[in-house]
Amino acid sequence: MTTPERGVMERVEQPTETPSNGEPAPALTFQAKNVSIWYGEKRAIDNVTLDVASKAVTAIIGPSGCGKSTFLRALNRMHELTPKTRMEGTVLLHGEDLYSGTVDPAIVRRRVGMIFQKSNPFPTMTIGENVIVGLRLNGVRNQKFLNERLEKSLRMAALWDEVKDDLHKPGTSLSGGQQQRLCIARALAVEPEVILMDEPCSALDPIATAKIEELIYELKARYTIVTVTHNMQQAGRISDYTAFFYLGRLIEFGPTTKIFTNPTEKQTEDYITGRFG
């Protein structure tokens, strides 16, 4: 393959299973155990244990400042970019510890892609360059391979038909929704195993949001997706599992249908019915 480092942490094939109540446990992509995270003195995540099912969409909901983004960023070690962060607990990706001393965070991030709230195509690059930049900067030179991956990624991100004649135009010339799909194509191009999304639609209009949601639904056939969202209807529409965070703690986690129709915790019910948050 193009990334020899991948041998450090072998990809483990997981059988696909659809979530259903009480059926055999689904294959797991992430297993977070007793994760706590501090920013300086402030505790942002408090002893969270959570399993993320493979090839399904897990939504993390909760009011602002509840730690949902921090937890998401702990899944690909992006939270380490914030100075003075400290973490306890373990996160396993297909059974391997993401935080063991021998693991390079860059390799973790190659396996666990991320989409941000604000679309951020590189302003100095064209649409085409933006898609393959991850491969390029990781040392892939084969032009034929890059071209194939370019088209494949844009097709998967449902953007190919809109931009195929404009690949040489700046990435920033696209509309907001197209830019976000370009960022998704860019993340897909390095062939990650998981895609994390941090409020991917919060800056988009309803039509662009619908397109991204549709895309998420298609992508989950191949990828495990974890998304943070402020929008409860969206969580209900797109996710198979929902985790409700409040004040850094995981209050409740389960199949989305159960969380939304019959939550166990009072706090979850209050939040979902709009009584606070």
Place this chain on the structure above:
Amino acid sequence: MHLERAHHHTWRKIKSALASGIAFASALLVIAPMGLVFFYLVVNGASSVNWDFFTKLPAPVGAVGGGMANAIVGSLELLALAGAIGIPIGVLGGVYLAEYGSARLNSVLRFLADVLNGVPSITWGVVVYGLVVLRFKGFSAYAGGLALGLIMIPLILRTTEEIILLVPNGYREAALALGVSRWKTIVHIVLKTASKGIITGILLALARVGGETAPLLFTAFGNHFWNHSLSQPIAALPLQVFTYAISPYDDWHRQAWAGALVLVTGVFCVNVLVRILTRGRGASVV
């Protein structure tokens, strides 16, 4: 009631006109020296700026004609030497301040750079005289280039740092999230996004030291002939202007005016270039 209001209205108009007038006059006062300098230089120097000025060596006292070709080339050589020292150290230092380092160390470095930016330029000449000229027993182009390079370092360092800090964090995160290493992210994403601003800072620093005289007085020293070795004294345009201006000969005074005109025009052109560069496409934010 009605009258009183009308009265206030008139008074307000007067105050407003007065304020605009003062602001306009101040603006004129700011621009006036620039205009006067240029006007004076053109009046006194333009007649001596000719083909000979750019192609000939200085003529001996009393002889007609002559030029400053050696000083023009010397200035360019000195700027090349200064750039070779100032640009890499300044840019990499700016990268360090913006991307690495601890908050505490950085505030110390930033403070020191600001102090260095305020150091009178002749001080750099004295320092280099002590460190290089005395040790190697001679004035040289190297010493002059080093003095100018040392002035450039804190200038470029601070502008580079400020420009890099303007690059939105989202771009760094986007690259790092693709599994790109920190260093590659900085080189290929951050510096590329900030390149226009950094180049602007470098050009402005070159323009600034290109006009410096004091640090060259006892480092490059000046030379009435072509410089054939960088370890020998070398002529520089501002230095030549200085020598000629304080001389008692009318010929040399005219040459000094011409030299000053060429120097100012050169600096002006660099600034225009910077303008053009910074206008550019809207695509790259910085």
